[in-house]
Amino acid sequence: MRLFRRPLKSVLYLCVGALVALPGMIALPQHAAPQTIDNQLVVSVDPSQSAIHWSLGSSLHTVHGTFALKKGSMQLDLATGKASGEIVADATSGKSGNDGRDRKMHKDVLESGRFSEVIFRPDRITGKLDKQGESTVQMHGILVLHGSEHELTVPVQANIAGDHWTGSSKFSVPFVEWGLKNPSTWLLKVEHSVMIDLELKGAVQGPAAQ
8 A cells, every 4th residue: 555655645746736726827818818808909991981092193184083992801909010901992993084094994904804802901000009099100011903912001090989980091002013004105104103092981899999
């Protein structure tokens, strides 16, 4: 019997030690979780309340047009600046008010029959994004245009009020440099970058909505 006393005693000590340590092990994640959750912000985009306006200069005049948004949502970590999600525009919806010009844009430049979506996937924000009120930040991500990925950083003015938010951004897209066809002719010279004016509205989930 003495041969089994020492191993049995060791096992009992291990069991008691594990029971003593267990409350502390359980308490750690419960204590840390509120801080992690409190820093998370999820925002959705309402396509019916949002708009994309664009303008393209030329040697004769500036062309103005629109695109429609299809969907969008973003997950933001207010502590680390990490971002994820995507905002999707309908490339086939592009209009400038001139049917002939629009047909050429879709067929020769955007090739929207093949590349029907333009997608922005954010990966980080720089600057302080407040849970309520106005903030100005820089948002970096990947823009998928004409089937290719391009890094893009855009300025964002955001306003969070309760469970709703609005955001606006103005930036330039160098579409010719990124491989899309230059629509210029010998009579009409077109700029190589298009200006985008983005207006977003949607709902907020997370601490800001509470």
